[in-house]
Amino acid sequence: MTQPGVQSNQSAIVMLKEASMRGFIRSLLLAASVWSAGVGIAQAVELQWWSHWAIEDNKKVVLFEAKRRFEQRNPGHTVTITFYEKKNMFTALRAAFTAGSGFPDVLYYDIDAPEFMQAGWMADLSTGVRWENVEPYGKAFWTRPGPGGKTGVWALPLEAASDELYYNKKIFKQLGVTVPPGGAFTQEQFKDLVGKCAKAGYAAFATGAADRDWAAHYMPNGMLLDKLGADDTLRLFRGELSWKDPRVVEVFQYYKELIDLGAYAKTLSSMTLAEAHRYFHTEQKACMFPVGSWYTGRAFVPQDKGGQPKDFELGMMNYPLMKDGKGHNQKLLGVAGSLGAAAKSPNLALAVKVVDAFADVEIGNLWMAKTGVQTGIKTDVSKIDSPFKSYFDEYARVNKTSKWVDLTAQQVRLQMKPGVWDTYVAAVNQGLPNKLIGADEALAKLEEARLKGK
Structure with a gap:
């Protein structure tokens, strides 16, 4: 029969061990949490996006809304948009892509620079974009031969x-x-x-x-x-x-x-x-x-x-x-201003998500309402509230x-x-x-x- 004093000592030892274990676990969880947060911060990315339409504020409204939606869906990641006039932007892009550095993750694109596709500078967007929300003619327009003659889909038809x-x-x-x-x-x-x-x-x-x-x-x-x-x-x-x-x-x-x-x-x-x-x-x-x-x-x-x-x-x-x-x-x-991703972007998966943010009927509606310009994104005319109704009537x-x-x-x-x-x-x-x-x-x-x- 164990003496009462001995039993009390043994219980105290067990309690001490349990407390120490609980403290160790808490410390371990705290360390893991700190480590996880540190990794999250280390992996947070600031994506670069170059766009035409430097003086077209109505189009900027749509671009910034898509940026906001991307950042909301991808916490910690941000997008910086730099606006250019197109001719200057394409000159800068050609130089950056040729040098292999200094190019953005996401870029405005149109058919004024067809060599971008053949050169392998544009990412294939066949997957990663909700093409069901894009007009078939728009996807078909950008379905073209790329490097080595391999067919891909090289841009999303915004305009x-x-x-x-x-x-x-x-x-x-x-x-x-x-x-x-x-x-x-x-x-x-x-x-x-x-x-x-x-x-x-x-x-x-x-x-x-x-x-x-x-x-x-x-x-x-x-x-x-x-x-x-x-x-x-x-x-x-x-x-x-x-x-x-x-x-x-x-x-x-x-x-x-x-x-x-x-x-x-x-x-x-x-x-x-x-x-x-x-x-x-x-x-x-x-x-x-x-x-x-x-x-x-x-x-x-x-x-x-x-x-x-x-x-x-x-x-x-x-x-x-x-x-x-x-x-x-x-x-x-035909299709005009579009959006693509740089094939050699170190953040390609995220860049494609930025492009995909536009594949949304709500974005199509917003584009039509703000700009009065047609879009390759599917729209719901019944939900477009625009100050340009008289223009739409004239166009029709x-x-x-x-x-x-x-x-x-x-x-x-x-x-x-x-x-x-x-x-x-x-x-x-x-x-x-x-x-x-x-x-x-x-x-x-x-x-x-x-x-x-x-």
Whole structure:
């Protein structure tokens, strides 16, 4: 029989051991907690995102909302967005990707830089993005051959746009001009309109080609499409149809007549795209503005941010109806500004999550509501509350009978062989509209390039 004193001592020893064990466990758990927190902090990432749209505040609202949602879903990780004008951004990106350092994790992307895909600079987004929330045509657009010819999906189509022809309603009223009910003038009526604009001291078209190699392509592209129809226009761009085709010659000769009447400002070559917007809606020096429907992204912001004045009377019309045209009611529409991830980002998985934050109907709705620009993200029109309803109504009216062709002025380069595209830029974006060459010379140069490119 154990003595009471001994039993008491044994109990005390057991209690001491249990207390020591509990303290050890608490210490162990505390250490583990501290270690875990330390690891969490060490792994927290600040992602870098480079974006176009430096002066387009309405688009920034959408981008910052997607950033907020990503950060909310991924605690500890943050995103820093650096805004550029596109031309400067692509120059910086090319340099950084070529050097193999200094590039962002997430980047604005569009077809102005097709070599990014083949070079292996863009991450394949086939997985990791909720493509069920993206319009099929948008995913299809970015499903292309990449490095070694391997097909991937290289960007998420945030912005979609059609090639439109805007006009200043106030100037049209001053000139006594009424747009026909169908939204398009005949070939002769349109020539008369251009002449009236020039005679009154206005440029017919507010186009600036200083920083875009396709800015002066809208009018000839639109007229070629109306004259030839979609199939032959694509054949022409692909080099399967001669630039000496009589129908093409007719369009170019007519276009040269418009130019000689004073279609473009003398500052075309020195005027940037941003300046062209202000030339149209703030200075009001041009009757019309042929440009992508992403016009609203720049125009529908406060005037001190480069937007159009509140009292500016914006109108929309269609490109002129060419005589015996096969493409009446056809119009170009395609994917524009998009979002991608850098293939060699050290934070690629997180970068893809940033892109995926846009694959959401709510983001699509917000984009439409804030910018007035189409999107490749699926939307629910019944839930879009926007101050631009009158614009949406105008757009729907003008495009009521439009038959969309999957192409835009910015994407024509994809159809052409490099030598032909370079000639198209030199002859049609600069030479012809600046009256440096005539229609016949422009077509001769294009035909020569086409034959060399075969």
